[in-house]
Amino acid sequence: MNSFLQFSENNLWGELWPEITLALGAVFVLLVDLFSKNKNGSKNICGIFAVLFQAVLLIYHLLDYLLFNHTFDRSSFSGMLRHGFQGDVIRTFFLLSSLCVSIIGNRYLTVNKLKFGEFHHLTMVATAGLMLLCQSNNFIILFVALETVALAFYPLVAFNRSSEKSLEAGIKYLVFGALSSALLLLGIVFLYGVGANPSAWGAISPGDYKMDFLSFEYVGLLLEQNPDNLILRSGVVLVLSGIAFKIGAAPFQIWVPDVYHGSPVPVTAFLAVSSKAAGFFLLLTLVNGPLLGMTDFLLPLLGFVATFTILFGNLAACAQQKLKRMLGLSGVAHAGYLLVAVMASMHLAGDSDRAVWAIYFYLFMYLLASFIIFGVMSLITLDKDSDYEFQNFEGLLKKHPWLALCLLVGVSSLAGIPPFSGFIAKLMLFNVAFQTKLYFSLTAMVIGVVISIYYYFGWIRAICFEPRSRFDDEEVPQDPWIKLDQIGLLKLAILLLAFTSLVFGIWQGPFGDAF
Amino acid sequence: MNTVDILFYLFSTLALGGGFLMVCSKHPVSAAMFMIISLVGVAALFVLLEAFFLAVLQILVYAGAVMVLFLFIIMLLDVGPDGGKASRMKLISGFAGGFAVALLVVVFLIMIQDSGLLKTDSQWLPINDSAALTDGTNLHFSTSVKNFGFGLMTKYMLPLQISGFLLLAAMVGVIVLSKKEQGTKN
Amino acid sequence: MESVSPSHYLFISLLLFSIGFFGVLLRRNLLLILMSLELMLNGINLALVTFSRTSLNLDGSIFVFFIMTVAAAEVAVGLALLVALYKKRGSVFSEDMNVLTN
Amino acid sequence: MAELSSHSLLLLPLISAFITLIFLRRKGNIAALLSVATSGGILVFASSLIFGLGEDEVFVWSAPWFSLSSWQLEFGVLIDGPAKTLLFVVSFVGLLIHIFSLGYMSDDQAKARYFGGLSIFMFSMLGITLSDNLIMIFVFWELVGFSSYLLIAHYFQTDEASQASKKAFIVNRIGDFGFLLGIILTYWTFGTVNLQELSVTADLDSGMTSTLLCLLLACGFIGKSAQFPLHVWLPDAMAGPTPVSALIHAATMVAAGIFLLIRIDFLFTPEALQLIGLMGSVMGLYAGFCALTQSDIKKILAYSTLSQLGYMAAAFGLGMPGIALFHLMTHAFFKALMFLGSGSVIHACHHEQNIFNYGGLRQKMPLTAYTFLAGVLAISGVHFFSGYFSKDAILLGAYNLNSVVFIILYLGAILTSVYMFRLYFLTFCGKPRSKSSSNAHESSVLMTGPLIVLGVLSVFGGFHALYPTHLVSFMLPDIERVGEMPYHLWMNVLGAVAWVGGLLISWRFYGNKNISEEPIKERVPALFQLSRSKLFFDEVYEFYLKKIQYPFFRFIEVMELLFISGLMVRGAAGIAGIFALLGKSFYSGKIHSYSFWFILGTIGFLAYAILGGSNL
């Protein structure tokens, strides 16, 4: 029973307090939903509860890791998880994102008369899963956490079940999600198969360390020893293809516009921010950990993927009229830029901090910008199940200058226009890419950014400029900017986000030392 | 060619054939049936690999639960066979898919070939059921369920808990998607 | 003919995976696409068990346990989605999933 | 003292112009008086400057203006012989014309603008005179052009003035273009543009200069002095008020070209000199030919100016800069006289300028007529009038030095006498041919006064001994040189033949007859056409502008639209657009096509795993 104790002692549940709290909170939300008496009047009681709960958690977590608990690099659960400073940053990221999703969600759910409890429950479970996913140090945890997230996301995407689009997006996301997790799984299996018995599969054993065969460290050693083993290589690329699906990198980006298009607005934001960020955090962990031995092999592949992603995302986004599809495709392009930075971090192996922090910063800025945008989008009152289009925003600056300005901050930040924070983020990417001499990808990035100006500017134009003149017989759309009352929290959140985004464009104090 | 080998080929034929027929059969019900055959074949292969617990699980979970669910839904929705019109596009996409998959198989073949094991005879290491449960990091293979239980309760406690939440999320998700809407009229 | 080696099992499992993939590519009925996905997972399970058995390491087998859990949950959610969609659209064929397009 | 005077010379008109511009825009009379006073002050300062220095004393003063890198620019004053002469001419003639303007412009609406412009002109012209380096000369050169533009455009409501001012400036710019290149070339060849330093350097090493450099510098002269082929602007410039024509386009500004040549005389190579001499003489003939049939009194005078400038250029080309300066001076007197005379006539005839509408004005305005006659006699080279001395010196020099130039110049001299007497006869003799001329009466004393002074100078201005040596010190060597040349008598006879011949010819055609239109037109229509149209120069330029330059520029514009805006910019956008549509079309929303992406991706990735990396 020694071993039993040994394993159990390793199960440091305390390290997981934010995740556990969040999961418990998720359950509690269900309970609140269940027992809230007045079902019609105070429907969003559990919405408020969820928001408050997450806000408190976020603040407490921040305080905790900023003030009390910033130890570095611990592992728990027999090395299945790895916590550290970066892990705490990631947790903050996801908590923030989840909080924003809940805030936007409350508005969306109210408008569409959907269930609050389930939505927040799923969001919080997904967030907890994401947090675990990004701290995982073992492929089993990785897989299980990933699937938890995925299974929470499928119903979220299809959450508005009265909408055909939402359901269709759900089924599409499910089919391709399952497909991609199958690919990921196959990759893990390959890695495990060779790792567990290297000699049987023509590989060199990494030595007689007593290590978990599914742990990242072991796989890392294995790959370092056998960079030419075909099964291992296949395993690696399959794992990467699974992650490519998450981050929406070519050629696994194809689902992105459809799913973004169909999902409810908060879920789109959630997908765009958290899910994608998780993919990147994971990718960073992998390429700077287990896949380090394969760097030379992977770089050209990633370079190709990144270039393709940038161009494909941007070009396709140019021709889009529907906003959410456009945002999805632009997200693909952003994934491409970030991939370049991932490559840079592979080049900077050993001293990867710079590129990694560049990516973190980029993702934070992307979070701010995305939630501003989706937050404002959620304020539109559209006809049932119709699409968000540029023309919905026509003349927003005149009607609601504050909102319009916030939205402008968000869009400009995404476009990487100085002095908004998105520019600094892009600059950091440029910088690390240049430092690692990724000139080709850098060129693609520059071209991509220029193309992206076209569609971002199209939107800005719609927001700022007066509506284009219409033909006589053309129907003037109804003003979608009505019913803006009772959204104080969301407005406040949008303002705060916009303000933060602006400040970070000029002063990056907190990140300064990390760069 | 010993008995085990014959059984291997038999069951693999079952699994592959069932799978292939499932993919190709017109009617969903028969597809589900073929699927069950395939799953049983895989379960049998598990048995051949001495993973008895998993074989049982395979039958219980897949054949027993999942496929029943499938059949149930097929019946519920009364889904007929794919549209009879074998348009050219379908044919072309079928061929393209076949070609792509063939390419995939070739890729896999090359991969296995490269590891040099399709030709040579590799050892099946004997299972030592009486060995210790673990060497401290990895769990030892065993035919007994005890090892499973040990692993799940110690080393894989966290994933187990997560899967619990996974199932909860799935459940909530299914509820969201299927609960009758009460508040909304029409 | 030499005796069955782990490679044989691996090959069978990969073939199962491929057949599953083929099903995803070929079938237009979303139910069958889901089934094909299950078949792919089965193939993976087989490979995993094979590897687990070859290396006498139980972690792989436990992995299979989790995979089965996930697969079942996925099917449940997928089917629930299909049913909901069928109520709306009256079809489970992939070519009818055409609302989300340019 | 000299320093103060030289500074005051420049500052005075500048301040006056500024004051006029800023404070006196609505107060024309005050502005006029201020301007005249300024001009008087200039004469005072100029005199004190000239006579404050010794006869041959050269005054030099300079202060750094600014410097960029290795290039130092100094604001310097150089007062040597030619500068003294020109200073005198400019300030003296300038004052007279200012006074004349008081009368002439008395009923003009925009007097302030006019007198402000005159002040700017005086400033610039004095600047040219005093400058000690080429860049400063260029600066004032341009400013002179600007003030000329301003004054030509005085009657801007008329299209004629508007076009003429534009033309004058642009054509001058073309000359300045060469001048500019010449200055830059000079700077990089000699390392300095200071005139004195240049002369020292050029004397030390005569090989440094080149014909190209000289000709480029001479471009400035060609533009400003309206020499061939940039002569087209001067006749048009007569659209300005007549005193302006007198001051700028006859007496001083156009003469600045000659002054420039004289100042950089040491740079010139023999080839360049020869070319300029030849060009000048041809211009003398050509302009005379054009003047023959003009009907506008001011245009005739303008062509005669061109012709006389040609004489000066010829003199310079013959290596007699002193004579050129001499002729400049005498020409300034008699041409200013004639222009002012014509101004008086025009003023009297209510801005009628066609000589065929004049006639018999001698009775109505005798003072004007007689002073004008003095001018005519002077320019025709009638013996012992001022023009005789300077012009015959040129002819004599040409006779001795270059016979080709002489022949051309001599023919020009005959023509000069013909058209000048034609002008005189048609204007002042006979009977009034129009209402405006019959109602004419003598102008006020403000206008006749200057006429008289200039008339006296036209008569006696040729006797160089009458002038203080300060003024003519530069000319004396050349005058002596000409004086020592042979064939004096022969030249006197030839001169007499020229002016008497001209007189007779024009008497034959125009004398004492009541003609209302050009008699040559009927007799020799071809010649008339040729002369009237100035050998079709305007037409050629017009053709160039309308048919070559304008279409060519349009062509460039179209090419830009086509290739840069269209092909390069829009083309790139279009290609991106095509790719965008292509990229968009992939996202068809079909699950099947999407799953193909997945399998292709998988196969691609796996294929890379097998083939890529170090295996390749």
Add this chain to the structure above:
Amino acid sequence: MTFDQLLLLGAIIVPAALGIIILVFFMNDHTRAKRLAWIAFTFPFIAGIFLFAGFDPYNDGYSYEILFDRMGLQALGITFHLGLNGVSAPLFAMAGIVGFSAGFAAIKSQADRISLYLGLLAFMQAGLMGLFASVDIFFYYLFHEFALIPTFIMIGLWGGRDRRSVALEITIYLTLGALISLGGLVALNVLVDAPKFDFPSLSEAILSDGLGVGTQKKIFALLLFGFGILVALFPFHTWAPRGYEAAPTSVSMLHAGVLKKFGLYGLVQLAIPLLPAGGISWGPFLLWLALGNIIIVGAITISQSNLKSMIGNGSVMHMGYCFLGLGVCSSLGASATVMLMCAHGLSVSLMFLLANFIYKRSGSLEMDEIGGLAKQTPMLACFFAASTFATIGLPGFGNFWGEFAIFLSLGEYTDNYIILFLAALGIILSAIFGLRAMSRIFFGAKTDELLAFEKKNSIYDLKPFEIIPTVVIVVPLLFIGLWPRGISEGIDTSVSSRFQSLENPKSNFGLPDCCPVDEVLVNGKKGVSTGNTSNKENMEGGK
């Protein structure tokens, strides 16, 4: 912090803060917005003049330095570092002057939603002031963009004909340019191992370490073409006339007058002194492109019939002179360019301002439809003449000295004589279009269109509130023209110290000893070919 430093900082912060305040609080309160805008535009104006007046021209470093070194990107060497040197001080003052004038015009304009307009314009002004006050290269770029972004919105909202498509076109075009130049700047940041990413530190680092010839050429190419697009270098100029034609007056003034100098400023302060080998090898190529600006765009300018598009084209044409001055890569050329930049900024913004006044009085910008305005508007005509003659380089106005000195610098090398010849043709071209506009608009008889307009509206001469912004520009223009030393000393000091490595014949252009200088020079003369072949060289040659 001394008073001067406060002024410097305030010149940036005051308009920016007031811009925000206007946008946030006074979006609908036009009266107060205007009042705030007065401060926003007057403060930089006064600060600019004051700092310029108190500037010590013989200090070859920076005056009034302010340094905040913890802005967040200190790891990249990026600090918030402000200061003025001989080159930036006059430009800073010029930005203040033009900004005041443009702001004045904007406040008095009858624009719709004027608060928004003023707020954005104040932002732009803050960016412009910051641009020239930045010592740090990153902030220099950032401020440029800070000023550029409102331009797009303002063109789109208050622009003239085709504003929507024009705004889009110039946004994309300028972003491309900005990104390319950003690439060059990032390259400098990464490749040069300097403690700080500002002008002096970089020069020091480069002088001590040196960059390889190939690297220099490549980075220079990035900077050249990036900046080139922003400054409308031929053949990347097509956005400019279209943009200026469409933009509202104040935006045209600020953009054409001040913002466009960004690229040139970068080339003078940064690219050529830091990358001498790059400059020398690209120089000849640049000279030919600049000729494209002068001759081709000059020809196009002549065939314009719209006043604003003529001014726009004309300003592009005159950018050619600036590029010429830079192309010769000598301190004479560079200082001359800076002088021309100052003067051109003033003259072109004056032109745009007056074009607006003309439009107000004639209802048209088509020159064929206006004529004989001078009779009723003598002052306007007078000022327009001044601006025209300034533009075409009449002595007495600042432009002349710049152009003349640039020509002079071209003569430095005998090889350039043909270029000198062609470039000098430009003085004829600009005289043609300038005077044509003058005579068409103000001289001659009134056109039917104008008479028709006159029936409905009264044509009046400049009002005091129109005279002030005009005079504010004319006076410094004359100041530079008559007393060039006022700005030339500082420019000369700064440029000479920066161009030491280029001027000193023994300098090795910051190259490692292995690369013979002669080769660079020889290659440099061939220009175009070396630019292309240099790709083969190793990028990291010097590192």
